[in-house]
Amino acid sequence: MRRLSANPTTRLVFVLHFHQPFGNLPAIFENATERCYEPTLRMLCENPHVRAGIHVSGTLLQWFIDKRPALVERLRELCERGQIEVLGGALEEPILAMLPERDALGQLTRMADLCEEVLGQRPRGMWLAERVWEPDLARIIAGAGYRFTLLDDTHLFASGVARRPQGYYVTEKAGASIAVLPIDRELRTRIPFASLDSLLQYLYGARGEVLTYGDDVEKFGLWPTTDRRVWGDAWLSGLFAAFKEQAEWLHLKTPSEVLRGEPSGLVYPPTMSYPEMEAWSLPAETAARFSDLMLEMGKAGLTVEAEPFVRGGTWPGFLAKYAESRRMYRKMLRVSQAVEDGRVRGDDAFEAARAALYRGQSNCAFWHGVFGGLYLRHLRSAQYGALLEAEGLLSTSAMGAKPSLTTAEHEAEFFDEVLMEASHASLSVKPSRGGMVTALELRAPRFLLTDVLAQRFEAYHRDVPDAPVISDDELETTSVHDIVRAAVPNLVEKLKVDDYERGAFIDHLLPAGADRRALQAGIYAPLLNMPATPYAVELTETSVDAAVLMLRGESEGVVVRKEISIDDGREIWVRYEVSADGPLSEVAFASELGFTLLSREASETRRVEVVTESEEAIDPAPGATSTVTGVRGVRLIAEDLGVHVDLVVDPPAELWRFPLETVSRSERGFDVDYQGTVLAFVWRGAIGEGGGIVGSIRCDVSQCRRADR
The missing domain is CATH 2.70.98.10 (Beta-galactosidase; Chain A, domain 5)
Incomplete structure (x- = not known):
């Protein structure tokens, strides 16, 4: 690989996000560690010139502590030699904007404490789950002691930034301010799918600028075709070698080092997430129309010009789209209030109940996009079980209490729901829907017996009839977002609503x-x-x-x-x-x-x-x-x-x-x-x-x- 000439330089912030959702299967944790996490951390240790930001979600970090302490030591070593900057976040990777403020602050603080305790570095910045942003988060994030977060460049375009965002920006709410590093979409889509030469040419074209890359480290071996590309074809080792060979003009910086300079401007991002998430959150029929519109804009060459002004939905749309998600969200809010009441009255089980509540707030089981999420029954069950655990730990829960019956009107739908509780079980009855029981909770096993997802139309079902059954070996190297294939044959007959x-x-x-x-x-x-x-x-x-x-x-x-x-x-x-x-x-x-x-x-x-x-x-x-x-x-x-x-x-x-x-x-x-x-x-x-x-x-x-x- 030829060395490109220097002057001026490109400064690159390279951030890797490690995550497994609470409730995922043990075999998946093991597989992800063997194929991705361990080799990536080993390669970082072997390449001390590669400076990076690292975020390990609380669920995965705790699993490392319990099951792979050698990886914790490796992370701590990288911290001690100043090679990586640790990013914090919300402990159990919830969608921060959907939480009561007390829980948002609690999760952010607890994660910072855990990083300091285990890795010896208290984070100054935080990873925002799924980059789901609401303007008030600036106040909450700053209130938890963090100085910066990462958002997509599309957040900045939607704020009115006219050219490629670079460096960092400042946003604030009610006088509380944080810095925002914009994730460059070109880098996010090119790594690791583009050739190293084309990637370096793109970075070379950004001389004089500061670009930020931030994305899932699972792209390095877990996504389809990436194991072959990243490790078999030595793509990542080639990238790390290129960082060293091109060091005259390509400088790797940690996020906090970039913050020593002047900001690129003041921005006020609206409520939004990354483009794919905004499309997924739309109701299915609307999402199909939106997909068609984006395709037509692409054919007309208008995507880049129109994208700041043409967007999909917002993350809370999942709560409207999926009754099952909405049900779990309401349960979470009820349990959160019960935990807070336990704190006020000095309940001995408060700390344990709060920890269980936090696990029940993990984001993955609330939504669905290109990954299983809500459709994965083991994630839903684990998460709901955590909420039932929190509820059961508190002394004022229905455990051991006499049977009760309460009627609650949910603001989201203005429909009555009757909650029937006893020591062994609880029922949520919806009179407006034929008196059906929407939830039958078993208290002792902490299990939602009726946790069954309904069959419904999804926008991507239109592609099922033409999806071929092909193996990973037959797939082209492409982003997981662009894969159209069937894992098993004869899926059309399974499509029901x-x-x-x-x-x-x-x-x-x-x-x-x-x-x-x-x-x-x-x-x-x-x-x-x-x-x-x-x-x-x-x-x-x-x-x-x-x-x-x-x-x-x-x-x-x-x-x-x-x-x-x-x-x-x-x-x-x-x-x-x-x-x-x-x-x-x-x-x-x-x-x-x-x-x-x-x-x-x-x-x-x-x-x-x-x-x-x-x-x-x-x-x-x-x-x-x-x-x-x-x-x-x-x-x-x-x-x-x-x-x-x-x-x-x-x-x-x-x-x-x-x-x-x-x-x-x-x-x-x-x-x-x-x-x-x-x-x-x-x-x-x-x-x-x-x-x-x-x-x-x-x-x-x-x-x-x-x-x-």
């Missing part, structure tokens, strides 16, 4: 001849759309022994009376009475329960036991498909999770059972995710003058227990 939220005790009034296949395929034709029918609250009652909710749904002469109760004997009851005006008419009435045991296949510890009148053997796999008559009950068992739920049906019912699968996009391409299983208990009979259907489901959770995960 639900008409309603998934949850428990969802009511269906169906024709007498209805069967499982129609409900599973999503092509059933109900007699009445009960999941969309508002049920009236007729009675709420609490006693020392139980909390009772009486609901009444009425549509076109059909009346459904639904009683939901939760008692202190570790049982939940749902009782139905279905009646109608007019002549008798044969119908099928179904109560649907969506559940997860986090596993599709049966194992020694996880299984579904169907109890029938005939005592026939039924496939125990949680993800099995079947239609069974004369069902008296179902046992949901996950011994390793501490889950043991007995569903007892009276009178015996027909059972429709099938897995719920979604098609989503990840770094592997388009893939199928098992989300959970649907159980529909069906009673057939005549409703009308002199007729009706009566049935009940008893949910016994007395054998649930705490289990170490």
Whole structure:
């Protein structure tokens, strides 16, 4: 590689972001460490001329401390010799803008403390998760003692900066100011996918400027094709060698060194994130239109000119887009307030509860883009479990308290939700959606039994029919954002859209001849759309022994009376009475329960036991498909999770059972995710003058227990 002439010089800030989300599988931590983290840190140690900024998220840093202390020593060595500057951030990598201020400040401070304690360096700057920015964050970040953060150059363009942002800028809120280093988008897209020659030519063209690179270190070996390119083809070692060979004109600087100079200006970035995130946050139909618009602008050569003025949505759009994300967000806010109340009253468990709350605020399970995120059931379960842990640790939680019933109106939707709690479980009931249970929480195992993601249209589903099934070896070297491929064949037949939220005790009034296949395929034709029918609250009652909710749904002469109760004997009851005006008419009435045991296949510890009148053997796999008559009950068992739920049906019912699968996009391409299983208990009979259907489901959770995960 020829040496380019110096004078003037390009100054480069080189920042690497190491992260694994809370709740990710142990094998993924191990694999990422072997293929990416360890070799990258080793190469930094072997190249002392490469000065860099390093951010290791709190979850991953704690894993290093517990599982790979040698990597902690390596990081500390790099700090001690002044080669790297450690960046802090929010401890468990939450979206900072979505947190109550007390939690935002707490997470920022705790991460700074951890870095100082473990690495011997208190950070002056912080990594902002997903670069989700709101103007008030300047005040919060400064209030936590940080001096700078990194944002994308698109944040600066949206602020009115007309040319390529360089150096650093200052922003403020209410007089509290921080510095902003703009991440250069060209560098972010070129590393490690462009040739070294073209990358160096780009940097050479920036002589006289200060550019900042900041992105996921997982690009160095974990993204598709990058293992071959970065390590097999020695791309990263070539880059580090080039930094040394071109040192006359290419100077590596840490962020704090750049801050010694004068700022490039004052900016006020609006609420936004990086462009891909803004597109992903849009509702699916709108996101598809936005994608088409951006494609047309690209064809017209207008992308660069229009980008500062044409943007997608904002991160909170995910809360509107996904009911499951919104539900977890509301739970987080309730738990946060409970933890704060524990602090005020001096609860002995406050510190442990706050730590669990912080884990439950990790960002990845709240959203979905090119990575699995919300679609990954193990992330959702771990995160919700952390929130339940925080709640359970506090002395004023419902653990050990008498059953209670409260009604809360959520400002986000202005729909009532009834929260029913007891020592063993809690239910969130939505009367406006047919009295369905949106969340059934098991307190002892800290487990959300109804954590099942609905099937829905995503904008990228338009690309599924034409996506080839190809291996990593066949892929061109490209960014994970640009990969269009299928991980498995025949995905089109898996594309389905639900008409309603998934949850428990969802009511269906169906024709007498209805069967499982129609409900599973999503092509059933109900007699009445009960999941969309508002049920009236007729009675709420609490006693020392139980909390009772009486609901009444009425549509076109059909009346459904639904009683939901939760008692202190570790049982939940749902009782139905279905009646109608007019002549008798044969119908099928179904109560649907969506559940997860986090596993599709049966194992020694996880299984579904169907109890029938005939005592026939039924496939125990949680993800099995079947239609069974004369069902008296179902046992949901996950011994390793501490889950043991007995569903007892009276009178015996027909059972429709099938897995719920979604098609989503990840770094592997388009893939199928098992989300959970649907159980529909069906009673057939005549409703009308002199007729009706009566049935009940008893949910016994007395054998649930705490289990170490």
